[in-house]
Amino acid sequence: MGLPILIVELEPALWCMPELPEPPDAPVSGALKAGSREALIAQWRSALCLPGPIVRRRKPVRMSRAWSGGDANELLRDGESLARLLLRRSWRRLPRRERKALRQRMRTFNLQAPAIPVPREQIKATAWLLAAMYWNGCRHPKALWCEPLHPATGVVRWLSGFDVVEQSEDARYILAKLAARVGWIEYESLKRVREMRDKRRVVAMLPELLQ
Secondary structure, three states: OOOOOOOEOOEOOOEOOOOOOOOOOOOOOHHHHOOOHHHHHHHHHHHOOOOOOOOOOOOOOOOOOOOOOOOHHHHHHHHHHHHHHHHHHHHHHOOHHHHHHHHHHHOOOOOOOOEEOOOHHHHHHHHHHHHHHHHHOOOOHHHHEOOOOOOOHHHHHHHOOOOHHHHHHOHHHHHHHHHHHHHHHHHHHHHHHHHHHHHHOOEEOOHHHHO
C-alpha cells in the first residue's frame, strides 16, 4: 500500500517535477553557456577524482517462494513509498534551524550556477538535499516540494537492475536492498559534499555526481 504524501511547511513532498523553468535573466557560467551540463559534471568528477557513472551489474538474487509480489507497477509504487519514507526520516533528524535555513537558501538557487557556498553547519542538510535530488531525478531542489510528474528516477534506475522474474518473485528482497541503497547514497552524498567544500569552498548541486 502506498503511503500518502503529506506536505507541511517544513517537510518536503520528496517528489519532483522534471525541471523548473530557468530564470530568464540568470547569469550563465562559462560551462553552461556552451550548453554542456555534462561538461560541468565532468569537471567536477575530475576535481573529485571520481570515475564515470557505473552501470550496476546484476547479481544473483536469492529467490523467496514464500511470498509472491505483484506486477512491476506495484513494486515501483512500493519502492517509491519506501524511499520517500526513509528520506523523510532523515529530513526529520536534521535540526529544525538547518531545515529552515535550507528552505531559505533554495529560494535563491540558480540552476545555471549550481555550485553554492555551504556553511559548515549546513553540510549535513546539503548532503540530504543532494541525495533527495538524486532519488527524485531533479535538477532544481525546489522541485522536491512539487507534485510529481514522473516516477522517482532513482527508484526506476534501481529496479532496472532486476529482470521481470526477479521483480515478481523476490520483491521483498529487492525492497530490502533498496532500503540499504538509500542509506548508502546518503552516506556517499555526505562524503561528496564535505570533499567539495574542502577542495573548492563550494558544493555543486549536481546529483549526477552520485551515480
